[in-house]
Amino acid sequence: MTPHHSPSARPDRASVPPLAVAVIGAGAIGTAVAEALENGDVPGARLVAVLRSGSTRDEVDAAVDAADVLVEAAGVEAAEEFIPRVTGAGKDVIVCSCGVFARHEYPQDLIGDGPGRVLVPAGAVGGLDVLAAAARAGTDEAALRHVTIKSPAALGIRQTLDTPLEVFRGSAREAALEFPRTSNASVALALATLGLDRVEAIVVADPGVQRTRHVVEWESPVGRYDMRFENAVDPDSGGRTSAITAWSVAGVLTSIRAGAGPGVVVVAAARPVEGARVTP
Ligand SMILES: NC(=O)C1=CN([C@@H]2O[C@H](COP(=O)(O)OP(=O)(O)OC[C@H]3O[C@@H](n4cnc5c(N)ncnc54)[C@H](O)[C@@H]3O)[C@@H](O)[C@H]2O)C=CC1
Numbered sequence: 278m279t280p281h282h283s284p285s286a287r288p289d290r291a292s293v294p295p296l297a298v299a300v301i302g303a304g305a306i307g308t309a310v311a312e313a314l315e316n317g318d319v320p321g322a323r324l325v326a327v328l329r330s331g332s333t334r335d336e337v338d339a340a341v342d343a344a345d346v347l348v349e350a351a352g353v354e355a356a357e358e359f360i361p362r363v364t365g366a367g368k369d370v371i372v373c374s375c376g377v378f379a380r381h382e383y384p385q386d387l388i389g390d391g392p393g394r395v396l397v398p399a400g401a402v403g404g405l406d407v408l409a410a411a412a413r414a415g416t417d418e419a420a421l422r423h424v425t426i427k428s429p430a431a432l433g434i435r436q437t438l439d440t441p442l443e444v445f446r447g448s449a450r451e452a453a454l455e456f457p458r459t460s461n462a463s464v465a466l467a468l469a470t471l472g473l474d475r476v477e478a479i480v481v482a483d484p485g486v487q488r489t490r491h492v493v494e495w496e497s498p499v500g501r502y503d504m505r506f507e508n509a510v511d512p513d514s515g516g517r518t519s520a521i522t523a524w525s526v527a528g529v530l531t532s533i534r535a536g537a538g539p540g541v542v543v544v545a546a547a548r549p550v551e552g553a554r555v556t557p
C-alpha cells in the first residue's frame with residue numbers, strides 16, 4: 278500500500294520563521310482575520326498587532342516594524358494613508374479597501390516605488406485566476422460586467438423597496454467613488470483584468486436578499502465565463518461585508534508563506550500525482 282504522507286510541513290520547512298502579520302482595523306474583516314491567525318487557521322503565520330482607529334503613532338510604528346505583512350481592513354481613508362507608509366517601509370500590505378485606487382489615475386500614484394508590495398485579495402468574489410488568464414490572452418475584444426446585489430440597508434438606501442432596484446450602472450471606478458464601502462470587489466476584478474474604466478459595474482438593492490450576490494460575466498475570444506456567488510454576510514458588518522472576504526485574506530497570507538499565488542494549489546507533499554504528464 279502506498280504510504281500516506283501528511284500534506285503538512287516537510288521537515289525542512291519547520292525552520293522557516295512564521296510570517297508576522299499586523300491587522301489594520303478591528304471591524305468585521307480585521308477581527309475575523311485576527312481570530313483565524315490566533316486559532317492557527319493560517320499555518321505558518323502569526324498575529325503580531327491589531328491597529329484600531331485610536332492607535333497611537335508609536336503603536337502604528339511598532340506594528341509596521343514588527344510585521345512582515347500588514348492586512349488593511351479599515352476603509353479607503355486608512356488605505357490611502359497606510360499604503361505608501363507600509364510599502365515605503367519595505368513591507369507588503371494586503372488591501373481589502375482596494376476601491377481606494379479609484380481615486381488615483383494609476384495605482385502606482387498611490388503605491389509609490391515601494392519596495393513593499395500591494396496585494397489585493399479576491400475578497401468577496403472569485404475566479405480572478407481565470408479572468409486574469411483570459412485578460413493575458415488579449416483585452417481588445419474583451420468585456421467584463423460585475424453585478425452586485427445587496428440588501429438596501431447594506432447599500433445605505435433608506436427608501437423602502439418592494440422589488441429589486443438598480444441603483445447604479447457605470448464603470449468600476451465610478452462605482453467605487455459612489456459606493457466606497459461596497460464596491461471593492463468590482464475594483465479587484467478590474468485591477469486583475471481590464472482596468473477600472475473598462476469594467477462595467479451594476480449595483481442592485483434587493484429587499485428580498487439575505488445573502489449578498491455577485492454575478493461576474495466575461496466575454497472575449499478566448500472564452501465566455503459566467504460566475505455567480507451567493508455569500509453569507511458577516512453578522513458584524515450591517516450586511517455590507519461577505520464573510521468569505523476574511524478567508525480570502527487568509528488564503529493570500531498562506532500563499533505568501535508558500536511563495537505562490539492563491540490561484541495555485543501548492544501541494545506540500547513531494548508525491549507524484551498519478552497520471553501526470555511530463556510535458557504539457
Ligand atoms: N475586497 C473586498 O472584496 C471587500 C472589501 N471590503 C472592505 O474592507 C474594509 C473593511 O471592511 P469591514 O471589516 O467590513 O469594515 P468595518 O467597518 O467593520 O471595520 C473597519 C474598522 O476599521 C477601523 N478603522 C478605521 N480607520 C482606521 C485606521 N486609520 N486605523 C485603524 N483602524 C481603523 C474602524 O474603526 C473599524 O473598526 C472596508 O473598506 C470594506 O469596504 C469589505 C468586503 C469585501
Ligand SMILES: O=C([O-])CC(=O)C(=O)O
Pocket residue numbers: 401425457458459460461462463489508517518519520522
Ligand atoms: O466589494 C465590497 O466592497 C463588498 C462586497 O460587495 C461584499 O462583501 O460582498
